[in-house]
Amino acid sequence: MLHIFPLLLCTSTYFHAQLHIPGVGASALTGGGLFTPILMLINAFAMLAGAGGAPRAAISMGKKDNRTAEKILGNCFSLLIIMAVILTFIFFIFAPQMLTLFGASGKTLPYAIAYSRIYILGSIFVLIVMGMNPFITTQGFAKISMLTTVIGAVINIILDPIFIFVLDLGVRGAALATVLSQAVGAVWILRFLTGKKTILHLRKENFRLRRDIILPCLALGISTFVMLSTESILSISFTSSLSRYGGDLAVGAMTIITSVSQLVTMPVQGICQGGQLITSYNFGTNNKKRVKEAFLPSLKPASFLRPCAGLFCFLHACEN
Template identity: 25%
Template sequence: MDYSKKRDLILNGNMAKVILILSGPIMLNNLIQTIYNLTDTYFVSRLGDLEVNAVGFVWPIIFFMMSIGIGVSIAGTALISQYTGSDDKSDARKVAGQILSFSFIFSIGLGIIGFFITPFIVKTMGAEGEMFRLSVEFLRIILLGMPTMFVFFAFNSIKQGQGDTYTPMIFGALSVGLNIILDPIFIFVLNLGVAGAAIATVLARGIFALYAVYTLFIKKEGIQLHKSDLKLNKTLLQKIISIGLPSSIGQSTTALGFAVLNIFVKSFGASTLTAFIIGNRINSLILMPAMGIGHALSTIVGQNLGADDIKRARKAVKVSTILTTIFLLIGGLIVFILARRIIMIFTDSEEVITQATFYLRVISASLPLMGVFQIFNGTFQGSGHTIMAMSMMTSRLWLFRIPLIILFKNFTNLQERSVWYAMILSNAIVCIIGLILYLSRKWEHKIIKKAPKIR
């Protein structure tokens, strides 16, 4: 890949073209990861419902741990994109080295601690008997393999900061492909059950994570790391952590918020919970373009702020908003019309079909709000002002959605529709907050400007 041409495209090319070129691979990568999750679920489901429940039961813990790595990667993308935009290749390389070293060392410690406290965590969550044993078995292996996950996050952030969203997609696809091959071997041939599924995941991710990192040292295009770049730099690490910590907090509190949200949804009955789960799976597919554009926007905003072209950074936000709205209006219209037929693919329960159809139609009509949320999120993360992004993520669930559900449930006759209307209203409110933060123009101040020269 010619990184100088990619940088020129991001800084000077047609904005719509830039957004689509960068977001396309991200969308495909998200789809690949969805296939990966479905594949794991499929093979584990051959073992039985208990095994599926055990894996699903500990997923919030895994996502909570992942949020820390995601936060560090967001900081890496912001810093590298801004150094790339300012044509400071040396400091971009040093940030890449720190991201890689910190992610690896920290994830080892996190994995070891997690391994020993896993039984306590799973027991506290309420698992007993065989469910407890299977959950602990699966979670321990995943946690010990945490370095492979964090290193992959670091690699992706290094590439995305340079405007390369294609290479992470390729490695992601290869990892998923290997996992599909290894799953049945470890689960059935070697008769390792859920432990086999965890081992297959760690190996598939680990093999390509190691190779991906290896390419950072041998390939001369873009950022080429040297061993000296891996030596921890206190000043730079403090900068990375100060940017990454709010993102980690935002991600982890969101994960916790959705876990609490599920409890409230379940209080309306099993049918409502099923309708909620099915509707969210469909919505996640429709939202992929918006999520892809939001992630691509963080790189575009970062590089243009690094190049001191604030006007073009604003243009990127504007064009991204237009493209996202178009995609979501089209997708939302299709889902609105075909909602009942789509739901019937997943269930034959009339009560679930009725509730899920109403939910899907209401949410599909408000999808552009989620698009705007993704745009503001990408803008604030790319500019490095992650506290703004954190405030949006945490307030959406904890300050608005959950309190609104409690309010509607106890003081109206909306019943299960309390959840659907609370979701729309919370999305609308947080978009207004995002607009206020955007118009404050504080995000336009690049973070590398205040950073001391890295030595």
């Protein structure tokens, strides 16, 4: 789960930088926040392949069937590339209409479009990082998986203030910094999965989509996809309603609240994702005892962290 924390730090740095853009900080923050539903949808499609394929690969590895695991890896990679092309095309063209639907006003729409279109053009890197990184963790290379997000987060944190303030690129700079950091993460992942250290190799012969390989992955990943896409729909409902009844300031406040919510949920997601892969491997070995033993260490901290974090946020809000 350690790879989650660089993402939290990166998100915090991004919102802090956006808020302090001279003259337009609040509008820029709101504009960037309006992109959140699209971002959630991109993440949902990435996890459709990642959260569905990685456990299936872990099950095959538990059965000592690395050949099938490599086919799953190759099929999921192809699926991610296909989804990246389709999503980039749709979101780039219809970004203005979607952002207006989400609640963008005449004041915040230019910032929302400026940020979203650059990010959308780099969404292929986001899909590769989020969809392929779980396959590295599946093989037991948790440190390599963590370094993927650490490297990306550090680059993003460094580039954000340079692009936003020094080069005076504003929200475009924030988007560009994110895209470049994700591109580095994607290259890092692809180099590892085609290198000598990896157990499962990304091979061209496995890129051809096969129904018997990809459909079980989609069936397993659909629950994560529905959860994330539902969050996107809820975010659309919140921002559009707040824009109508509270204005840009309310939408900006919701953006900050969303980042705090991620601070609470991401550690729990990290624990559960890591535990799921271990559980899947033991399921593949048909070791029911180890399946139960792997499940409980994930359940206990996840059940404890979320209420405590929620209570802390509630008490802190009451004090202010």
